[in-house]
Amino acid sequence: MAQENVVADFFVQNEGSLFLLRPLTDAAREWIGEYIPEGAQTWGDAIVIEHRYIADVVAGAQRDGLVVE
DSSP: OOOOOOOEEEEEEEEEEEEEEEOHHHHHHHHHHHSSOOOEETTTTTEEEHHHHHHHHHHHHTTTTTOOO
């Protein structure tokens, strides 16, 4: 059976008490523009998210059809 290659929209990087949410596609960048508050803390192209919020953010992105790795 052939396996489809699924391209991730986001990559989540665990940095201990903080997580980095990296957008990898235009769809992910659009999602950030719609759902992440303007002025959110960033690190390069990533959004910095506290550990207590990352599960909800990931669930929201996945609910909207985005792939999170």
